[in-house]
Amino acid sequence: DAKTTQPTSMDCAEGRAANLPCNHSTISGNEYVYWYRQIHSQGPQYIIHGLKNNETNEMASLIITEDRKSSTLILPHATLRDTAVYYCIVIPGNQFYFGTGTSLTVIP
């Protein structure tokens, strides 16, 4: 079962930063937080992952709270192509259990 909760939907203006929150209050010490996104009728695409420290790559930044009970994915300059469903996943071992995700709509 999914161990994360996310808002169902969010809007973001094109060019602005999109901040997508995720709650994972039952996360264990050795469990990573992964973020994927799924554009309509495609397979999920990896965005970023982290354990304790904040992470940044060419796509996004991941901010994890000190107690690790929540995290925020930041898309610094959202474009129309970032419209997708974003999934926050906590990995208890091998399997990925997807929650409902956040449907992000980037508005022109």
Add this chain to the structure above:
Amino acid sequence: GAVVSQHPSWVICKSGTSVKIECRSLDFQATTMFWYRQFPKQSLMLMATSNEGSKATYEQGVEKDKFLINHASLTLSTLTVTSAHPEDSSFYICSAKPPTGYRGDEQFFGPGTRLTVL
């Protein structure tokens, strides 16, 4: 790198027939592959975990005799939907996990296969 393909992209079949979906890791060896199912406007649901050379592990509520999984090589896993019925119509997605140590527990997902059973 780390590309996963699926074949076919979409398939339409008659009720009662069987359909095979292939999942291939193109540029890495995957000891573990996963199969998911996604109904419209819903999230991905893990169906089974497939390990090369051994029997698949099915999630609770997934009929192993209906959804046959074979992981015969390190780059290929197949899902066969036997005696398909309209309620099996769905988007089937596979993923593959590279060997231990590659970017943690990341899975690489295929593009999905749209199955429509008439």
